Amino acid sequence: MNIAVLFTGGKDSVFAVHKLKDEGFNVKVLISIIPSYEYSMLYHKPHPQVLMLQAYSMGIPLETATVVDPGREEVVLDEVLSRCVRRYGISGLASGAVLSRFQRERFEKIAFKHGLEAIHPNWGVDQKTYLRTLIGYGVRFIIQSITTMGLPHSMLGRVLSAEDVEKILVLSEKYGFNPSFEGGEAETVVVDAPLFKYRLRCEGSIEERSEYEAFFNIKKCCLIPKN
Structure with a gap:
């Protein structure tokens, strides 16, 4: 399956990429939504240059978008997914979510809108280990x-x-x-x-x-x- 991964450059999204590849998925593209404001309930605020270097180091294309209005966080992801479906032929969307139902439910809603399977390879891992x-x-x-x-x-x-x-x-x-x-x-x-x-x-x-x-x-x- 060709899949896109929501990517922050942090431990959870990077580990998700590895687990997906270990399980035989074809990670076609990384998607990073970058808030221009300090705090977001849905996204981290990654460093753009770090994202580009990480993607280059892994040899995976990176698609980014900036969101300036907290009320448009889901809209921006919706727009990026439309682009990625056309460009990369993805049929699934993965996240690094571990415990947050708030994130999982919103990512799944947008994925399902595009007919994509939603995958969360880190979900439910033991927090202490x-x-x-x-x-x-x-x-x-x-x-x-x-x-x-x-x-x-x-x-x-x-x-x-x-x-x-x-x-x-x-x-x-x-x-x-x-x-x-x-x-x-x-x-x-x-x-x-x-x-x-x-x-x-x-x-x-x-x-x-x-x-x-x-x-x-x-x-x-x-x-x-x-x-």
């Missing part, structure tokens, strides 16, 4: 934003290790946040994965807005050879 699964699979990522109590700002902007993951699991128990960040507690950027032909290097600075909110603002990113 998910980060371990990603590290074990070879997905390497940084935390780009933190919006919760309990996650140390020192984790921003650096590639997380297996030891970091264990620390996050302990902290999630202590402070009550979702250990896979599905509640929006943090957003991630994948810098390497098995499908990547090149690794991504991100440089930037940390902006701390409060004890519970901080960001790694990416100023420069590039691809570098693996090994």
Whole structure:
């Protein structure tokens, strides 16, 4: 089946691409909807250059669209899907959704409108072991934003290790946040994965807005050879 994947460049959408390929799907195109405003219930706010470099590293075409009005978030995806059905002959739409019924239901509504099958390869994974699964699979990522109590700002902007993951699991128990960040507690950027032909290097600075909110603002990113 030819399929499009809703792509943010974070751990969930990148892992979804890998799982789909492992299951025999033909990932024809990545779709990224980029809000021009700070907070969106439906989409993350990815860094456009990061998306292009990740897509290039995986050798998969990327289609992007910017949404400036929160009331048009679903309309913009509808328009992009129309274009992708024509250009790539897709018959399915996949997302990296893990737990959010809000996202899943809206993505499915738009997919079904175009006669597409909706697929969510990460749906329902065990929240306490998910980060371990990603590290074990070879997905390497940084935390780009933190919006919760309990996650140390020192984790921003650096590639997380297996030891970091264990620390996050302990902290999630202590402070009550979702250990896979599905509640929006943090957003991630994948810098390497098995499908990547090149690794991504991100440089930037940390902006701390409060004890519970901080960001790694990416100023420069590039691809570098693996090994």
